[in-house]
Amino acid sequence: MIEMLVHVLVIAGLIGSALLVYWFRDLLAATLASGIFSFLISLEFYILQAPDVAISQAAIGAGLTTAIFIVAIRATNRYEGGGS
Amino acid sequence: MRMSKLVRTGADLLYPFALIFGLYIILHGHLTPGGGFQGGAVVATGAAIVIVAWAYEDVAGMIRKVTMKAQESAGLLLFIGAAALALGLGYAFFYNVLANSGSLFGLSVPFGPNPGELNTAGVIPIMNIAVGIEVWGGLTVILLYLLSGLNKKEEGS
Numbered sequence: 001m002i003e004m005l006v007h008v009l010v011i012a013g014l015i016g017s018a019l020l021v022y023w024f025r026d027l028l029a030a031t032l033a034s035g036i037f038s039f040l041i042s043l044e045f046y047i048l049q050a051p052d053v054a055i056s057q058a059a060i061g062a063g064l065t066t067a068i069f070i071v072a073i074r075a076t077n078r079y080e081g082g083g084s
Numbered sequence: 085m086r087m088s089k090l091v092r093t094g095a096d097l098l099y100p101f102a103l104i105f106g107l108y109i110i111l112h113g114h115l116t117p118g119g120g121f122q123g124g125a126v127v128a129t130g131a132a133i134v135i136v137a138w139a140y141e142d143v144a145g146m147i148r149k150v151t152m153k154a155q156e157s158a159g160l161l162l163f164i165g166a167a168a169l170a171l172g173l174g175y176a177f178f179y180n181v182l183a184n185s186g187s188l189f190g191l192s193v194p195f196g197p198n199p200g201e202l203n204t205a206g207v208i209p210i211m212n213i214a215v216g217i218e219v220w221g222g223l224t225v226i227l228l229y230l231l232s233g234l235n236k237k238e239e240g241s
Contacts, residue, residue: 051117051118052118052119052122055109055118056122056125059125059126059128059129060125063125063126063129063132063133064125064129064132064227067129067133067135067136068227068230071135071227071230074234075233075234
């Protein structure tokens with residue numbers, strides 16, 4: 001019962017953060033939402049008893065991909081579609 | 085362009101803990117979940133936090149491209165050397181010559197439920213260490229080249 005509740009909460013958070021990535025026009029905020037998505041999916045891997053995959057996902061998805069996106073945003077515009 | 089002082093101090097504070105946790109995952113790769121790749125990725129994430137928070141000129145003295153490239157090559161050489169060691173001693177390629185030999189990582193695994201003996205598994209921890217320092221260098225050098233390629237005039241618009 002409690003496990004089912006955690007599953008539902010994590011999957012609701014996954015859908016919510018994926019929608020936020022689509023919704024934000026501020027690309028830095030969208031990158032952080034994508035990092036939250038990676039963190040939640042690594043939590044889901046841990047609940048499904050794959051701690052190995054969870055460590056990889058937390059390090060690569062939530063850490064390195066976010067860092068690469070932030071470095072790319074530094075070199076370009078922060079806002080989508082704006083020429084500022 | 086640097087980030088704010090809050091981000092910089094947080095990155096400096098987090099860096100040693102990420103380093104120690106990643107090295108722990110690498111060294112206990114044959115006992116607990118994780119291994120060379122996962123531990124190396126955690127260490128590289130710690131380096132990535134520092135690289136993102138500071139400008140390239142600040143971080144270039146601490147995390148050098150040359151060191152990271154040398155680390156990547158040394159990891160690959162150590163891996164293939166550990167595999168070829170068995171070939172030199174007359175066994176098959178990748179044969180675990182150190183297991184149960186009594187020398188480095190050479191104790192036999194204790195029987196029954198136990199917390200795990202670090203000094204076991206022969207050549208497997210050596211290959212975990214090799215993969216760990218290789219992934220550490222490889223993933224960090226990607227971020228360093230990305231950051232050093234930023235044009236100063238276009239940055240921070």
